[in-house]
Amino acid sequence: xxxxxxxxxxAIGAAVVVLALAGFxxxxxxxxxxxxxxxxxxASPEVxxxxxxxxxxxxxxxxxxxxxxxxxxGGLGMASGFGTIYATNITPDPDNGIGRWTADDFWRALHxxxxxxxxxxxxxxxxxxxxxxxxxxxxxxxxxxMQLRPMKVANKQTALDFPYNIRLGMLGxxxxxxxDSLPATSQGSGSAWQRGRYLVDVLGHCGECHTPRGLLGEMxxxxxxxxxxxxxxxxxxxxxxxxxxxxxxxASLGTYLGRGIAGPNSAFADMHQVVVLSTxxxxxxxIAAMTSYLLGDKPPAPTVExxxxxxxxxxxxxxxLCAGCHGLDGKGIPNTIxxxxxxxxxxxxxxxxxxxxxxxxxxxxxxxxRMSLPGMPGFADKLSDEQAAALVxxxxxxxxxxxxxxxxxxxxxLR
Amino acid sequence: xxxxxxxxxxxxNGKPHGPIxxxxxxxxxxxxxxxxxxxxxxxxxxxxxxxxxxxxxxxxDKTSExxxxxxxxxxxxxxxxxxxxxxxxxxxDKSEVTxxxxxxxxxxxxxxxxxxxxxxxxxxxxxxxxxxKRAPVAKADVEATVAAALEAHICRCTGYVRYYQAVRxxxxxxxxxxxxxx
Numbered sequence: 013x014x015x016x017x018x019x020x021x022x023a024i025g026a027a028v029v030v031l032a033l034a035g036f037x038x039x040x041x042x043x044x045x046x047x048x049x050x051x052x053x054x055a056s057p058e059v060x061x062x063x064x065x066x067x068x069x070x071x072x073x074x075x076x077x078x079x080x081x082x083x084x085x086g087g088l089g090m091a092s093g094f095g096t097i098y099a100t101n102i103t104p105d106p107d108n109g110i111g112r113w114t115a116d117d118f119w120r121a122l123h124x125x126x127x128x129x130x131x132x133x134x135x136x137x138x139x140x141x142x143x144x145x146x147x148x149x150x151x152x153x154x155x156x157x158m159q160l161r162p163m164k165v166a167n168k169q170t171a172l173d174f175p176y177n178i179r180l181g182m183l184g185x186x187x188x189x190x191x192d193s194l195p196a197t198s199q200g201s202g203s204a205w206q207r208g209r210y211l212v213d214v215l216g217h218c219g220e221c222h223t224p225r226g227l228l229g230e231m232x233x234x235x236x237x238x239x240x241x242x243x244x245x246x247x248x249x250x251x252x253x254x255x256x257x258x259x260x261x262x263a264s265l266g267t268y269l270g271r272g273i274a275g276p277n278s279a280f281a282d283m284h285q286v287v288v289l290s291t292x293x294x295x296x297x298x299i300a301a302m303t304s305y306l307l308g309d310k311p312p313a314p315t316v317e318x319x320x321x322x323x324x325x326x327x328x329x330x331x332x333l334c335a336g337c338h339g340l341d342g343k344g345i346p347n348t349i350x351x352x353x354x355x356x357x358x359x360x361x362x363x364x365x366x367x368x369x370x371x372x373x374x375x376x377x378x379x380x381x382r383m384s385l386p387g388m389p390g391f392a393d394k395l396s397d398e399q400a401a402a403l404v405x406x407x408x409x410x411x412x413x414x415x416x417x418x419x420x421x422x423x424x425x426l427r
Numbered sequence: 428x429x430x431x432x433x434x435x436x437x438x439x440n441g442k443p444h445g446p447i448x449x450x451x452x453x454x455x456x457x458x459x460x461x462x463x464x465x466x467x468x469x470x471x472x473x474x475x476x477x478x479x480x481x482x483x484x485x486x487x488d489k490t491s492e493x494x495x496x497x498x499x500x501x502x503x504x505x506x507x508x509x510x511x512x513x514x515x516x517x518x519x520d521k522s523e524v525t526x527x528x529x530x531x532x533x534x535x536x537x538x539x540x541x542x543x544x545x546x547x548x549x550x551x552x553x554x555x556x557x558x559x560k561r562a563p564v565a566k567a568d569v570e571a572t573v574a575a576a577l578e579a580h581i582c583r584c585t586g587y588v589r590y591y592q593a594v595r596x597x598x599x600x601x602x603x604x605x606x607x608x609x
Contacts, residue, residue: 328502332499335500336474394503
């Protein structure tokens with residue numbers, strides 16, 4: 013295993029060096045573009061409207077609109093193991109944004125991960141997923157972006173550690189990891205399934221969070237959509253088997269994508285933003301297409317709800333700290349407090365998100381359709397590691413159908 | 428059918444209570460109101476948001492903390508010491524009541540109108556003063572410190588400004604809660 017890993021490293025290293033050199037020469041020969049004319053895009057209102065819809069499906073705003081910042085003026089920092097990467101200004105400002113970019117330039121960025129000036133993008137920009145986008149859709153998004161109000165907001169400098177700061181190294185990375193199409197995660201063939209695959213894998217770029225990442229930050233495509241913790245909150249398994257094991261059906265999943273709340277489940281952390289900025293805007297047939305792809309043409313039967321008897325110590329903490337809102341029976345309060353019974357987060361084999369929610373709480377959140385949930389307090393200061401582990405184990409057994417295998421050490425590691 | 432009960436012993440405002448048989452799942456606010464006759468804490472939202480119901484939990488490490496009694500079961504307080512709004516003012520042997528500086532300031536500044544949220548604000552401000560006694564803040568930071576400490580408390584009459592001003596003035600007038608410089 014170690015030898016293989018070393019060989020893999022050596023191969024990657026060699027490839028990076030060779031390609032960096034070749035790329036450097038090529039880049040010099042072809043030359044990126046700077047300066048140039050401000051582009052004026054003539055597109056029909058229909059194309060612009062379609063571009064807006066597609067940009068929402070592609071959730072450009074999630075990264076390119078920083079909290080409190082001007083829309084699409086960039087600035088959101090994404091921490092990675094290699095350093096922080098900043099999303100850029102994609103308004104049509106000529107100096108800070110894409111005002112001088114042509115539709116070709118835009119397509120190259122989405123399809124090849126190359127900026128207008130010829131520099132490589134880092135795959136924090138999910139060209140790894142957008143590569144599957146049609147040229148027509150790229151052009152429509154471009155047409156919509158180009159009629160936004162230009163924002164004179166300078167880009168923040170991405171500064172990665174050596175050697176990752178050498179953008180040309182991405183040529184080697186792309187050669188190793190960039191593929192034209194991501195492997196399908198479900199069985200299907202119908203037009204809804206095809207459309208869903210496009211919405212999930214390409215526009216929605218779901219795999220960028222839900223697919224595990226390897227040593228060099230690449231998506232491990234053999235384990236597509238099986239779940240990964242890029243940040244503190246993990247993106248769970250959204251393969252058909254993973255979803256069905258937590259009780260999801262096409263109907264409940266569609267409601268969740270459209271509204272952010274479905275039965276006992278509510279979107280939180282980054283997924284809440286995904287719903288609010290992106291999936292809530294999708295037409296019902298596109299939502300249906302997404303669920304058709306995520307669960308497959310023949311969705312597996314959802315695992316039935318299990319009710320078990322958890323440990324007494326955990327139950328004592330539950331009664332003292334949780335039952336006031338979630339209820340002794342775990343059924344919550346309609347439209348106010350989510351139920352824990354049958355809740356997807358309790359039914360995850362990985363206890364991470366349940367522990368993080370218990371310790372940190374979840375802030376108040378607004379949802380589409382005038383729904384809102386009040387915040388849940390964190391209980392880090394009221395529960396010792398042992399108590400938190402007992403509580404989480406109680407919940408897993410009582411309403412999650414999971415093993416009580418959480419230890420105090422697991423909790424401590426997440427404090 | 429009778430509800431299962433648990434025995435709970437709590438020290439409230441310096442006085443030991445219990446063991447009391449508390450029905451499982453009964454929230455502390457109900458125990459205060461229905462079983463102990465301490466009706467000063469207010470039940471507002473019932474889901475831990477408005478903070479009208481908070482009591483002060485005196486921890487073993489000598490620090491104090493607010494706890495919402497509408498969402499916290501009585502069992503949580505078993506063996507613990509708390510103060511409720513009834514225990515904030517001092518009462519001497521002749522039943523003479525002396526308000527705490529926070530209570531007096533709220534009266535002086537006309538901080539409250541209907542008064543429903545006031546017990547919660549008094550307790551929050553009391554906890555803040557006790558914290559500043561242990562860890563003073565720079566005078567320049569008092570305003571922000573008050574805002575952060577009282578932020579979670581909701582006042583439907585929107586008396587925030589006078590609540591915040593009253594607490595700020597108490598802090599600035601009390602030696603030892605602030606320090607010069609930054």
